[in-house]
Amino acid sequence: MTPAPASADGEPSRCLFVSDVHLDTVAGAAEAQFLSLLRTEAPQVDALYILGDLFESWVGDDTPVHRAVIDALAAVTAGGVGCFVLHGNRDFLLGSGFAERSGCHLLPDPVVTEFGGERVLLTHGDALCTDDHAYQELRTLVRGPLWQQQFLALPLATRELLANEARAGSRAHTSRTPPTIMDVNPSSVAAAFRATGVRRIIHGHTHRPAVHETQIDGEPVQRIVLGAWYEQGSCLSYEAGHYQLRALPR
Ligand code: MN
Numbered sequence: 001m002t003p004a005p006a007s008a009d010g011e012p013s014r015c016l017f018v019s020d021v022h023l024d025t026v027a028g029a030a031e032a033q034f035l036s037l038l039r040t041e042a043p044q045v046d047a048l049y050i051l052g053d054l055f056e057s058w059v060g061d062d063t064p065v066h067r068a069v070i071d072a073l074a075a076v077t078a079g080g081v082g083c084f085v086l087h088g089n090r091d092f093l094l095g096s097g098f099a100e101r102s103g104c105h106l107l108p109d110p111v112v113t114e115f116g117g118e119r120v121l122l123t124h125g126d127a128l129c130t131d132d133h134a135y136q137e138l139r140t141l142v143r144g145p146l147w148q149q150q151f152l153a154l155p156l157a158t159r160e161l162l163a164n165e166a167r168a169g170s171r172a173h174t175s176r177t178p179p180t181i182m183d184v185n186p187s188s189v190a191a192a193f194r195a196t197g198v199r200r201i202i203h204g205h206t207h208r209p210a211v212h213e214t215q216i217d218g219e220p221v222q223r224i225v226l227g228a229w230y231e232q233g234s235c236l237s238y239e240a241g242h243y244q245l246r247a248l249p250r
Contacts, residue, residue, distance in 0.1 A: 011116070017122075020205065021229045022054075031068070033233050051086050052086045057167060085102075086107050086111070087109055121198045125225070129184055194217070201221075201223045202223075207227060209234050234248065
């Protein structure tokens with residue numbers, strides 16, 4: 001677990017968190033809403049955290065897609081807002097080319113960062129879904145440097161074809177897997193709290209937006225889950241020690 005600075009010049013006092021925007025190559029309502037967030041709310045904060053799956057698919061930094069979103073992120077970061085991106089299970093190939101074009105900083109997953117003097121664990125969330133053994137096996141494979149090197153060496157058209165097949169396979173897997181299997185595993189969540197000593201975890205991935213208040217070893221802890229942007233937006237605001245999870249209706 002790598003500690004990382006919350007922003008280049010110290011702790012941010014106002015932050016926005018989003019996850020699972022799942023932007024498709026065909027611009028739709030989610031993209032319009034996300035671009036609007038980048039124009040209106042994002043410039044008002046010190047740091048924007050994108051906790052994975054910003055893109056529905058990402059086959060390499062040489063892809064010509066999502067230019068409007070990358071330009072909008074570049075405008076936000078050029079305005080002095082620190083923008084931090086974690087990999088999701090769909091856009092885990094976001095690399096240094098994306099970071100350079102957008103001005104975003106890629107963070108490791110999981111990562112502990114500080115807000116208002118409190119250490120908080122940020123993660124996409126898929127690594128906590130340990131009941132889904134088939135998915136975890138796939139995750140271990142595709143997150144390996146050798147697999148990624150070989151995949152990225154393929155022609156762009158081949159990578160796009162393979163990514164489409166993988167998405168179809170993922171949809172089939174999701175449709176036949178019970179919902180509880182695809183949620184976080186409580187023991188894995190407890191282990192993450194204990195291993196890091198944090199009292200708050202923020203993640204996405206499960207598309208079950210909620211603020212869970214529980215206890216670990218008698219201590220109150222909180223797990224904030226961001227929602228996906230399929231039907232409406234979802235974001236978490238942080239200001240002066242307070243967190244507010246908001247649905248953003250369309
Ligand atoms: Mn995900």
